[in-house]
Amino acid sequence: MADANERNGGLDLMEPRYRKDDDESRTGVGPGDRRRAFTFERYADHLRKRYGTQVRRVPVDAGFPCPHKRPDGSGGCSFCAPAGSRSPQLDAVEGISAQVRRAASFAKRRYGPSQLLLYFQAYTSTNAEPDALKAAIDEGLTADDFRGLVVSTRPDCLDAAKLALLVSYRRPDFDVEMELGLQSSNDATLTRIGRGHTADDFARAVALCRGEKVRTTAHVIFGLPGETDAMMLGTIAFAVAQGVDALKIHDLHIPRGSALAASVLAGEMTTLCHGHHLELCARALELIPRRVVVERFTCETLDSARLLPKRQIDKARFYRDLDEYMERNGMRQGSAAVPTALT
Numbered sequence: 001m002a003d004a005n006e007r008n009g010g011l012d013l014m015e016p017r018y019r020k021d022d023d024e025s026r027t028g029v030g031p032g033d034r035r036r037a038f039t040f041e042r043y044a045d046h047l048r049k050r051y052g053t054q055v056r057r058v059p060v061d062a063g064f065p066c067p068h069k070r071p072d073g074s075g076g077c078s079f080c081a082p083a084g085s086r087s088p089q090l091d092a093v094e095g096i097s098a099q100v101r102r103a104a105s106f107a108k109r110r111y112g113p114s115q116l117l118l119y120f121q122a123y124t125s126t127n128a129e130p131d132a133l134k135a136a137i138d139e140g141l142t143a144d145d146f147r148g149l150v151v152s153t154r155p156d157c158l159d160a161a162k163l164a165l166l167v168s169y170r171r172p173d174f175d176v177e178m179e180l181g182l183q184s185s186n187d188a189t190l191t192r193i194g195r196g197h198t199a200d201d202f203a204r205a206v207a208l209c210r211g212e213k214v215r216t217t218a219h220v221i222f223g224l225p226g227e228t229d230a231m232m233l234g235t236i237a238f239a240v241a242q243g244v245d246a247l248k249i250h251d252l253h254i255p256r257g258s259a260l261a262a263s264v265l266a267g268e269m270t271t272l273c274h275g276h277h278l279e280l281c282a283r284a285l286e287l288i289p290r291r292v293v294v295e296r297f298t299c300e301t302l303d304s305a306r307l308l309p310k311r312q313i314d315k316a317r318f319y320r321d322l323d324e325y326m327e328r329n330g331m332r333q334g335s336a337a338v339p340t341a342l343t
């Protein structure tokens with residue numbers, strides 16, 4: 001069998017240095033020793049500190065298409081599923097109020113009393129005329145009691161007028177936040193994966209949000225084709241330097257039918273293993289100042305729609321492993337962060 005690098009067409013998907021057994025023997029701290037030192041800020045803790053209670057997102061699909069895909073679903077980013085980018089929870093497109101009622105009642109049933117954030121998650125949620133965007137938000141907000149609004153979009157699909165509309169919803173007890181897809185800060189990678197925007201587009205969008213004091217979260221993918229560890233960690237440093245407030249990191253998933261699926265089937269690439277992704281996340285956290293929270297490290301895709309990885313990373317296990325790995329190796333969030341003037 002070919003080794004990993006041969007299978008990857010020479011991509012730098014090196015074997016991770018991470019070895020659980022090595023870690024335990026190196027530090028002498030075993031699994032039974034649970035004296036907890038701070039390793040990284042948990043998103044749930046961050047939310048509890050901010051809101052004083054647990055907070056859940058209610059994901060909705062406004063039905064706005066991705067401007068980067070053709071009407072038949074082809075084109076767009078090479079890692080994007082033919083059906084586009086949307087949560088597996090959003091299996092059927094229905095009216096916004098119906099989506100809110102269904103998702104909010106699920107959240108309350110499963111997690112108990114929580115404050116809710118209305119989350120426009122699917123595709124490119126600002127790809128609409130202002131009137132249509134406003135109508136979608138109004139419909140969502142009247143379907144339940146929300147503490148805030150989170151809108152996910154491409155960095156090249158946000159302008160001052162759309163941001164002003166979103167900011168008009170902000171109140172002392174109602175937050176407005178943006179999520180911006182970066183994926184990589186390397187323009188060569190962005191071109192290779194067909195993102196259709198540059199790192200500068202992302203920097204401009206973050207600056208726009210910062211100008212309006214809107215919290216921003218950057219989406220980053222580890223394991224994109226052609227990316228070395230240094231490039232992935234460079235993306236983290238770039239996002240932090242732009243002044244983002246949060247990051248969502250996940251390992252690359254390759255959906256069946258996507259352009260990258262063809263590369264996998266041709267034996268040109270594969271995806272990161274659990275240990276390599278874990279090591280990258282730990283090293284990334286060292287670069288991320290404590291003012292920036294990492295909202296997630298993994299993602300979920302349907303087994304039936306995913307070509308690789310064969311088994312997706314279990315979120316709860318990953319958190320535990322990451323915490324243990326960082327503790328055993330004396331790693332702390334922000335320990336290698338570059339000081340900036342950003343607050």
Ligand code: SF4
Binds near residue numbers: 085
């Ligand atoms: S911008 Fe999002 S929805 Fe559009 S092609 Fe890329 S990943 Fe898919």
